[in-house]
Amino acid sequence: MPAQEQQPGNTLSSIVSNLVRAAIGGNHQDVPDQDLDKYVADMIMKSANTADKKYKAVGLDAYTGDGIDSKDKAKLASGTVVHREDSNGLKTNKRFLSSIIKNTDEHNQALIRAEEKRAADVARELIADLDKRKADRQQTFDRGWDRRRREDERSTKIPIDLKVQVQITLIVSSVKIKSGHSRTWLTEI
Incomplete structure (x- = not known):
């Protein structure tokens, strides 16, 4: 080796x-x-x-x-x-250069349009999301309002019947109830 x-x-x-x-x-x-x-x-x-x-x-x-x-x-x-002064071969190719500039400008404009479209889509999605959140908040508020109203109705312990018309008149400390049903009771006011 x-x-x-x-x-x-x-x-x-x-x-x-x-x-x-x-x-x-x-x-x-x-x-x-x-x-x-x-x-x-x-x-x-x-x-x-x-x-x-x-x-x-x-x-x-x-x-x-x-x-x-x-x-x-x-x-x-x-x-x-x-x-340089004797040669025609060293002239710039203006048509070629202008076509490159034109193509570059068109490409840049297409990119700008695409970016504007994307931004508009994002804005539209954000607005839709905000509207959905607002509707959800309103629905939650309405549910809470309904719940509070039902709790108020339960606390009065008045049987609810759509055919019954209740008229409450307060005179000093007495309460009078006028009703078409005899089973209407008022326990709390």
Whole structure:
């Protein structure tokens, strides 16, 4: 069984180091870390010197990726640099953009209408719920009123007959009862 090599702590760092060693040439395991560091430093210095020379010739555009003046030129996806004033191909597609804006506006209006409908439905449900609660409270009140009235009727202990007409007349301390039935009694007033 071959001896397993010890992996460095940072896998990304080891991958980058191996790629840089491979760029130097030869077997990447044979390149020592000191040579690797020197090679990377030389690459950085070379890039800085190139940008410095370009800055002296062009100005700040030397530090951009393409080095072109964005006011006068445009770089196409193919990598071709085109002068804006000479090209008809760089005009904006106004019909396409206006259709996107129109579709977006229509979509937003549909969302607004849907939200307004949902809000109206919720409001309608809330109002119906409040009306139901009010009716329930009124019904409970009416039941309580009926119960209290029945209790009052029971406390008078007067037999109730719809055919009987009772007329109560209070004269000082006496009570007279006129009735068509002889079995009508008044025990409490």
